[in-house]
Amino acid sequence: MTTPPIQWYPGHIxxxxxxxxxxxxxxxxxxxxxxxxxxxxxxxxxxxxWLGNKARVLVLNRVDAILPQAQQAWERxxxxxxxxxxxxxxxxxxxxxxxxxxxxxxGVELNQRRVSRGMLPRPVRAVVxxxxxxxxxxxxxxxxxxxxxxxxxxxxxxxxxxxVRISEQLELLDAPGIIPIKLNNQLAAFKxxxxxxxGDAAYDNQRVAIALIxxxxxLGETAADFLPHNPLYTRYELDAVTMTAEDYLHALAExxxxxxxxxxxxxxxxxxxxxxxxxxxxxxPPNA
Ligand SMILES: Nc1nc2c(ncn2[C@@H]2O[C@H](COP(=O)(O)OP(=O)(O)OP(=O)(O)O)[C@@H](O)[C@H]2O)c(=O)[nH]1
Numbered sequence: 001m002t003t004p005p006i007q008w009y010p011g012h013i014x015x016x017x018x019x020x021x022x023x024x025x026x027x028x029x030x031x032x033x034x035x036x037x038x039x040x041x042x043x044x045x046x047x048x049x050w051l052g053n054k055a056r057v058l059v060l061n062r063v064d065a066i067l068p069q070a071q072q073a074w075e076r077x078x079x080x081x082x083x084x085x086x087x088x089x090x091x092x093x094x095x096x097x098x099x100x101x102x103x104x105x106x107g108v109e110l111n112q113r114r115v116s117r118g119m120l121p122r123p124v125r126a127v128v129x130x131x132x133x134x135x136x137x138x139x140x141x142x143x144x145x146x147x148x149x150x151x152x153x154x155x156x157x158x159x160x161x162x163x164v165r166i167s168e169q170l171e172l173l174d175a176p177g178i179i180p181i182k183l184n185n186q187l188a189a190f191k192x193x194x195x196x197x198x199g200d201a202a203y204d205n206q207r208v209a210i211a212l213i214x215x216x217x218x219l220g221e222t223a224a225d226f227l228p229h230n231p232l233y234t235r236y237e238l239d240a241v242t243m244t245a246e247d248y249l250h251a252l253a254e255x256x257x258x259x260x261x262x263x264x265x266x267x268x269x270x271x272x273x274x275x276x277x278x279x280x281x282x283x284x285p286p287n288a
Pocket of ligand 1: 092
């Protein structure tokens, strides 16, 4: 039997789900962070059920990693779904003030209810949740306006709990809630691995790199507005249009790394992740 391209550790997932539910019990509002390159693959279908009737602010982070026209298309699509997305670049602090304002706004309603029941008003309590590596700690640090939460390129580094005061109206759990990855969609899993949003799963670099080439080929044909023109050719001076994704990876290995396919796969993934292939949305809104 061949090894599956991506493997999870079920024990870790169960533990993450339990920890997340504990955090959710403590708060009034949830800031759900997704990766703007893959807003659907970084959505867990059970989030709504876990939240019950708690308020939610939808944050699409890494807005710098997609083109403005892709952002506009997603904005339209989410609005059609009845959602207001807040686009952020948490690394640079862009869009973060609007997220804080939206969270505080939910506190106004909370306190109207409290006051009508004869209770004292209090700050709204919030937690940031999301898949591994989507930028949760970076967002918390920007909300706090100082660097207290470890924010690292490595996936799965955040843990532990404390309340921090953001303003008179808003308190935040300083440890984000990590949403365990959903397991049942192979293409979504490849996208998570490509974007490094997959936590402590183990994956096969070459198959993930091939999935990336495949996606770029498909998007080039079907959603040219969502990515720069021919990003692979621009970066490597080798055209992927006439080849299968697998052949392309091998040809690129010959051209750049003396036939070392593994090294080429890693390099390709690193280039994509750090934006060296350009601003690329790997997902297109359904029916766009
Ligand atoms: N380009 C870009 N990089 C970002 C953005 N937000 C976060 N990053 C970077 O992405 C990496 C991961 O960010 P974190 O804030 O550690 O992500 P996290 O969701 O807390 O990760 P875990 O703790 O692994 O769950 C870091 O290197 C950040 O600097 C963004 O909006 N744009």
